[in-house]
Every structure is written in C-alpha cells, then in structure tokens.
Amino acid sequence: FLLRKIEEVANHLALFSEQYDPVWDEQLGNMPQAFTHFGYLQAVAALQAARREKKPESADGGGALDAGIAPEISAEEILSQLAVLLEDVHRREHLDGGLDYDSLRQSEFCDRWGRLEKSLADFDTQGLEGREAQLAFWIGLHNLLVVRGVLELKIRRSVMEVGRFFRRMRCRVGAFVLTAEEIEHGLLRGNRPAPARLLPPLSPGDPKLALAVGSLDPRIHFVLFHGTRSSAPLVPLHPERLERELDKAAHSLLADSGWLSIDHTSCTIHLHRTFKWYAEDFGHCEDGDLRGLDPFLTQEEDRRFLEEKAAVIQVRYAPYDWRLNSLKS
Numbered sequence: 001f002l003l004r005k006i007e008e009v010a011n012h013l014a015l016f017s018e019q020y021d022p023v024w025d026e027q028l029g030n031m032p033q034a035f036t037h038f039g040y041l042q043a044v045a046a047l048q049a050a051r052r053e054k055k056p057e058s059a060d061g062g063g064a065l066d067a068g069i070a071p072e073i074s075a076e077e078i079l080s081q082l083a084v085l086l087e088d089v090h091r092r093e094h095l096d097g098g099l100d101y102d103s104l105r106q107s108e109f110c111d112r113w114g115r116l117e118k119s120l121a122d123f124d125t126q127g128l129e130g131r132e133a134q135l136a137f138w139i140g141l142h143n144l145l146v147v148r149g150v151l152e153l154k155i156r157r158s159v160m161e162v163g164r165f166f167r168r169m170r171c172r173v174g175a176f177v178l179t180a181e182e183i184e185h186g187l188l189r190g191n192r193p194a195p196a197r198l199l200p201p202l203s204p205g206d207p208k209l210a211l212a213v214g215s216l217d218p219r220i221h222f223v224l225f226h227g228t229r230s231s232a233p234l235v236p237l238h239p240e241r242l243e244r245e246l247d248k249a250a251h252s253l254l255a256d257s258g259w260l261s262i263d264h265t266s267c268t269i270h271l272h273r274t275f276k277w278y279a280e281d282f283g284h285c286e287d288g289d290l291r292g293l294d295p296f297l298t299q300e301e302d303r304r305f306l307e308e309k310a311a312v313i314q315v316r317y318a319p320y321d322w323r324l325n326s327l328k329s
C-alpha cells in the first residue's frame with residue numbers, strides 16, 4: 001500500500017523528482033531525480049524478495065494467498081462504500097449550500113476514505129456493469145476527491161489557494177492513478193479539454209481512455225462538486241435510480257435564478273457560468289444557439305419565448321464565485 005501511495009505522487013510519465021512537499025502535494029527540486037528512482041526500485045525489489053522467501057499459506061496449502069493475489073472486490077461493495085461516505089458528507093451540507101468541513105475533519109470521514117482508497121486500489125472497474133453504475137461511481141469518486149483535497153490541504157477560503165488543485169487530487173483505481181481532472185474531463189466528458197485549456201487531460205492512446213463513460217450527458221454538470229459557492233451541491237447518486245436523480249438535480253438547480261432565469265421584458269436570459277464554459281456539452285449555447293437548453297426548461301412559456309426570440313435575445317452569464325462553500329467562507 002505504501003509503494004502505491006508513492007506511485008501516486010509521480011507525474012504523468014511516472015517520474016519522480018528530488019523532493020516532495022506533502023503540504024502542497026507537489027514535487028520539488030530536480031526532475032527526474034535518479035536517486036529517488038533508485039531508492040524506489042530497491043524498495044520494490046526488497047519487497048518481492050521478502051515475498052518469495054516467506055509465502056503465506058492458505059487453508060488448503062495454496063491458492064490466492066500463495067500467489068499474493070488480493071481478494072476480489074465487487075462493484076456492489078465499492079458503490080456501497082462510496083454511498084456511505086457521500087451520504088455522510090451530504091448530511092453536513094446546509095440549505096444555503098455551505099458544507100461543514102470542520103465537522104468532517106473531526107468525524108470518521110478520513111478513516112473511511114482510507115479504507116475506501118485501499119479497496120479502490122484492488123478494484124477492477126470492469127465490474128461496473130452499465131452506464132448508470134459507471135456514472136454513479138466516477139461522479140461520486142470525483143466529488144469525494146474534492147472533499148478530501150479541501151480537508152487534507154487545509155483549504156480555508158478557496159480551492160484556488162492551491163495551484164492545479166484538481167490535478168493534484170488523485171487516487172489509484174485498479175491499475176490506474178487518476179486525478180479529479182482526468183475523471184471529470186477525460187472519463188465523464190469524453191476527453192474534452194477543461195475550461196481555458198487547449199489539450200484534453202488524456203493523450204491519444206492513453207490506456208485510461210478505456211475507462212471513459214460512453215456518450216456525454218450534460219446533466220453531469222448539475223452533480224459535479226467543485227468545493228465552491230458556485231458549484232453544484234454534492235448529491236449522492238445510486239445506479240438503480242440514477243436517471244431520476246440526475247433529472248431532479250437539474251430541475252432543482254435550474255429553478256434557482258443563479259443558474260437560469262429569463263427576463264421576458266428585457267428579452268434577456270441569465271445563465272450560470274457553467275453554460276459558457278461547457279457550451280459544447282449543452283449544444284453550443286454560447287454561440288447564440290440556445291436549443292441545448294430546451295430539455296431543462298420546465299415552463300412551456302419560457303420554451304416558446306426562447307424559440308420566438310432566438311435571434312434577438314441577449315445572453316448574460318453570472319460571475320463564478322470561487323470561494324469555498326464552507327459555513328464560514
């Protein structure tokens with residue numbers, strides 16, 4: 001487990017630098033550093049030698065323990081562990097969207113996360129059968145990584161306090177180490193670039209692309225949590241009722257004037273900044289084509305108004321509030 005934790009701090013080429021800062025979760029000094037790799041390889045070789053010298057025996061004198069194979073962890077078990085953690089966080093979220101991080105720090109969240117992290121390292125994602133299970137898993141894991149980052153990095157005012165925050169938050173899932181950014185933009189958005197970035201998070205041919213969740217569903221933006229006052233709230237998702245939960249999250253947020261409101265008098269539509277950053281995901285609504293919003297309009301009057309005024313309606317995007325969504329921010 002310790003060697004796997006060390007691997008998680010390597011860069012995208014699996015290289016180590018001279019030093020590592022555990023507070024800022026960042027490699028420092030010369031890159032790459034030969035002595036760091038030498039020490040790591042020595043540790044791996046020593047572990048393998050120790051395992052060869054003393055193999056544990058199972059009751060029948062062989063089997064999984066002899067081979068050093070970890071017991072298989074089912075998708076149901078992983079999803080259950082995710083759900084427990086997400087429900088715990090969700091209970092600490094207040095009506096105004098503020099999250100009680102201080103309470104989380106004093107709870108069993110970190111211990112439970114540690115147990116989940118160990119399970120994830122031995123988990124084969126092929127056990128996630130169906131799109132619903134995949135979406136619930138990856139969205140839930142992304143959101144928990146953000147919460148974990150706020151706690152571990154002791155964020156007080158904004159995730160912007162830490163450079164490349166969403167790239168630094170990572171964990172191992174089976175054979176792969178994935179960052180929050182790779183999960184959101186690489187797996188959930190079909191490997192599209194994050195806002196203000198030119199390149200997608202995963203390079204062509206990257207084996208992580210095999211984990212991607214089929215076609216993009218724009219409703220993911222209503223349940224992806226980013227730890228800010230303007231982000232969507234953290235919503236526990238369950239594969240068996242995922243469609244209803246995504247629809248409910250979308251309609252709940254869009255009923256809030258901070259996400260979407262139409263002023264018929266001034267012929268203006270006010271949108272959350274998400275619709276600008278992810279215009280492609282919503283059918284290019286940034287370019288004046290607002291048809292991508294049609295599935296999310298609950299009032300027939302608004303739907304007809306947009307259709308009639310499409311050529312002249314003004315679009316206004318609300319500023320994004322990067323402050324931490326804590327009770328004291």
